Amino acid sequence: MTETVQMDLGKAEAILRRNGKGRDLCVKILQELQAAYGYLPMAVLEYVAAHTEISRRQIYGVATFYDQFRFTPVGKHLIRVCHGTACHVNGAEGITETIEQFLKIKDGETTKDGLFTLESVACLGCCSLSPVMMIGETVYGRLTPDEARKILKQYKVREKTDRKEAS
Ligand code: FES
Secondary structure (H helix, E strand, O other): OOOOHHHHHHHHHHHHHHHHHOHHHHHHHHHHHHHHHHHOOHHHHHHHHHHHHOOOHHHHHHHHOOOOOOOOOOOOOOEEEOOOOOHHHOOHHHHHHHHHHOOOOOOOOEEEOEEEEEEEEEOOOOOOHHOEEOOOOEOOOOOHHHHHHHHHHHHHHHHHHHHHHHH
C-alpha cells in the first residue's frame, strides 16, 4: 500500500470519527469525503463500507444517484457551465459545445493534461448574468461562445507561462 493511499484513508477515518457510522449518514459522509478528496476514490468507498453500518450497495446506490458525486479526480480548473432555465434560454448549450470543441473533451470529462474538467450544472444563483460559467470560484457572465473561447485561451496561455517559469 502506498503512502498516498494511507494518507487518503486517514482523511476518511477522521470523517467517520467525526460523523459516526450510521446508515442514515451516508449522504453526509459522501459529501465530506468528496470535499476532502475532490472526488470519491474507490479505495475510500471500500474503506467506508468496511468500517460503518453503511453497506457497499447503499454507498454506490447513493453515490451514483446524486449528480453531485464524482468518481474521478477533477482537473486543475473545474469549469461549471450553468444549464439552469435562464442560462439554457440564453444559450448555455452553445457555450458547452464551444468548450467541448476547444478542449476536445465531452461534458463531464477532464483533459488529458489534467488541466480542465467540464461540467454542466444547475442554477449557479446569478441568473441575471446568464448565460454563466464558473471556472474555479470565478464567475463569467453574459457569455457568448466567442468569449468563452477567449477566456479559456487566457487560461491556457497562463498555464504555459507558469510551466515555463517553473522549468
Ligand atoms: S439559471 Fe444559470 S445562474 Fe441561474
